[in-house]
Amino acid sequence: NAGVTQTPKFQVLKTGQSMTLQCAQDMNHEYMSWYRQDPGMGLRLIHYSVGAGITDQGEVPNGYNVSRSTTEDFPLRLLSAAPSQTSVYFCASNGISGGKNNEQFFGPGTRLTVL
């Protein structure tokens, strides 16, 4: 299993540009989520999904869209990038059915800089 994969690893955008951060998992996990981590800070939840076709907002959803058309993929779209969105973005997944309530697997992160 590849686990949770994220692309790209690094990205530089200009203010106003849009882009999509990709996240995929091959563990058949129902739950997927996106976090951002600013320098020296903890992780903040952006959006999450408990299954295909179901998404919900986290703590800091403004400026981001998500969709979940398949179990495997959970892309995060930045609508109009702003310098305040400069951060490291982590995608994560874990199983929630059948009594599974344990390990959340994280991707390696995407380091985004908005100029």
Next chain:
Amino acid sequence: DAKTTQPNSMESNEEEPVHLPCNHSTISGTDYIHWYRQLPSQGPEYVIHGLTSNVNNRMASLAIAEDRKSSTLILHRATLRDAAVYYCILRAGNSGTYKYIFGTGTRLKVLA
């Protein structure tokens, strides 16, 4: 969402036990207590979780207070590789609200 409170930082000597505290006074009956850690320049990794009883695994032990308003992560013998930020998180156990809310965590420094 229930919140957790952790000290900003702690220090430990190598080879000694470390007790990392977490307060979660507003925990609900269905919330699971999870611990993750984040090594420098990496994504978080799972350490341990529990509901009511104390738990042990190969990485650590989790001691949960009887009233569940606090918990302690125990690293039995700290090594330099355990230097990381440790997050205590409450995860709702009821269907449809599985989100994890991370706090700022405790930065553990291990002294050689």
